[in-house]
Amino acid sequence: MLIFNKKADLTTFLSDYKNKRSTIGFVPTMGALHKGHLSLLEKSVSENDITVISIFVNPTQFNNPEDLEKYPRTLEADAEKVKTVSDKILIFAPSVDEMYEGNIVSGHFSFDGLENQMEGAHRPGHFDGVGTIVKKLFEIVTPDNAYFGEKDFQQLQIVKKMVEKEAMPINIIGCPISREPNGLAMSSRNQRLSDEDKEKAAFIYKILQEAKQLFGNNSIEDVKKHIYDAFEARPEFKMDYFEITAEDDLIPANIKENKAYRGFIAVFLSNVRLIDNISLN
Structure with missing residues (x-):
């Protein structure tokens, strides 16, 4: 297993694979790896000739400085976990200065309105930061396939939109949410x-499953009321939002149409912000 800290070193190493027309898989992460990340790596390893994982805590996608400061940084432990998947995975772990070259600011992106909903509305500038770093990483790694978990479903849709608008020849592959028992x-x-x-946080998925059960025979308004009432009865949680949207445009829905719908939730528990989502159809 090789660890690269410099962009130029990684691109030089990957050039041989490009010349051989080998396929490159890519899993971008902010580290503190768990089984969900490892499942993305396993899928990439099974579908590509070489896999790269980036481990980089991106400052421009945090609108809360305290959240950035507290984000876990565990590179040594992460590398050991990567080894359990394959010793042929490349790790790209650059510094902030290496990625931003002393200018830690986001670019401005239009994702056709996807960026204005839910996480975008509650975390101003977040998706500009996501777009900035993902674009930088894609340009460095130039992968054929990139793997993202569906827990951050809005982010997945935004990355797909960016690749489409920037005409990048990359397949964006969404992978199922990995869950604790x-x-x-x-x-x-x-x-x-x-x-x-x-253990308390298990309530989040339980209530999403209830939303899925209710969605078939109840109005969107009634489903949302059920969710908000359930969390109001659990004062250890602070609700940020629950929304039901079509998967394609992510605009909060009022009436059901012939579309794929998903329920999205964000709550605070012990001052930690947790998000989740579920397919409702």
Whole structure:
């Protein structure tokens, strides 16, 4: 397993694979790896000649400085986890200065309105930061296939839109959410939860499953009321939002049409912000 810290070193190494027309798979992460990340790596390894994982905590997608400061950074432990998948995976772990060259600012992106919903509305500038770093990483790695988990479904749709608008020859592959045995969606942020909080957080997926059951025979308004009432009865949680949207445009829905719908939730538990989603159809 090789670890690269410099863009030029990684691109030089990958040039041989490009010349041989080998396929390159890519898994971008912010580290603090868990089984969900490893499942993305396993899929990439099975479908490509070489796989690259980036481990980089991107400052421009955090609108809360405290959240950025507290984000876990565990490169040594992450490398050991990567080894359990394959010793042929390349790790790209650059510094902030290497990626931003002293100018830590986001570019401005239009994702045809996808960026204005949910996470975009509640975290101003977040998706400009995501677009900035993902574009930089894509230009460095030049992958054939890139793998993203569906826990960040809005991010997945935004990356697909960016690749389309920038005419990048990259296949964006969404992968199912990995969950703990109690249903909690795996996330690096879960490291900040106590064991007791992790058990409490199982309520998030439980209530999403209830939303799925209710969606077939109830109005969107009634489903949303059920969710908000359920969390109001659980004061340990602070609700940020629950939305039901069509998967294609992510605009909050009022009436059901012949579309694929998904329920999205964001809540705080012990000052840790947790997100999850579920297909409703």
